Amino acid sequence: MTDYVIPRPVSGDVVDLILEDHRLFESLMREMRDSTADRAAARQAFADVLVAHGEAEESHVYPRLVKKTEGVGEHEAHHGEEEHAEINEALLALMExxxxxxxxxxxxxxxxxxxxxHHITEEELTILNPAREEVPEEERAALGEAFLKARSEHLDAGAGSIENVRRIVQEAHEEGLLPADDEEE
Known part of the structure; x- marks a missing residue:
C-alpha cells in the first residue's frame, strides 16, 4: 500500500493554502484514474484532505470573508457550502x-x-479572487493559520472515514443543502 502524504503546513496566506489543496485534489484525482496506482490509498488520502479542507473552509474561511470583503457575500458562501455538500455526496458514492x-x-x-x-473553478473566481484583492495580507495570514488548525484537527479526527462522510452527507440533507432522499431522481 502506498502512503500519500498530506502536507500539513502551519502558516501561510489562506488563498495560497486553499489553492495548494486544490492542486493536491487534482493530483490525487489523477492517481485515482491511474490503473497502475494504489487507487485505494489515493482515494483515502483524497477523502481525508477533501473533507478536512471543506469543513475548515466552512467554519473559518467563508464566515470571515463574508464579513471582510465586498466581493464575497452570503450568497457566495452558501453556494460554496451547497457545492461542498454535492462534493461530499459524490465522495460517499466513490467511497462506497x-x-x-x-x-x-x-x-x-x-x-x-x-x-x-466545477467547484474549484467557481471558488477560485468568486471567493478567492475577492479575498486576494480585498483582504489585507496580515489578515489572510491569520485566516490561513485558523484554516490550517481546523484542517489539521479534522485530519486528526479521521475526517475522511466513510462513517464521517455518511454523517456529513446526512446532515447536508437535513439542512436542505442537498435534496431530501425522496426528492432525488
Whole structure:
C-alpha cells in the first residue's frame, strides 16, 4: 500500500493554502484514474484532505470573508457550502465502491471530478479572487493559520472515514443543502 502524504503546513496566506489543496485534489484525482496506482490509498488520502479542507473552509474561511470583503457575500458562501455538500455526496458514492478496478469506480471518479472541478473553478473566481484583492495580507495570514488548525484537527479526527462522510452527507440533507432522499431522481 502506498502512503500519500498530506502536507500539513502551519502558516501561510489562506488563498495560497486553499489553492495548494486544490492542486493536491487534482493530483490525487489523477492517481485515482491511474490503473497502475494504489487507487485505494489515493482515494483515502483524497477523502481525508477533501473533507478536512471543506469543513475548515466552512467554519473559518467563508464566515470571515463574508464579513471582510465586498466581493464575497452570503450568497457566495452558501453556494460554496451547497457545492461542498454535492462534493461530499459524490465522495460517499466513490467511497462506497467495493473495488477500485471496476467500471463503477471509474464512473464514480469521473462524477467526483466533474463536481470538484466545477467547484474549484467557481471558488477560485468568486471567493478567492475577492479575498486576494480585498483582504489585507496580515489578515489572510491569520485566516490561513485558523484554516490550517481546523484542517489539521479534522485530519486528526479521521475526517475522511466513510462513517464521517455518511454523517456529513446526512446532515447536508437535513439542512436542505442537498435534496431530501425522496426528492432525488
Amino acid at each position: 465502491c467495493k473495488g477500485t478496478d471496476t467500471q463503477k469506480f471509474d464512473d464514480a471518479v469521473e462524477e467526483m471530478n466533474e463536481v470538484l472541478q
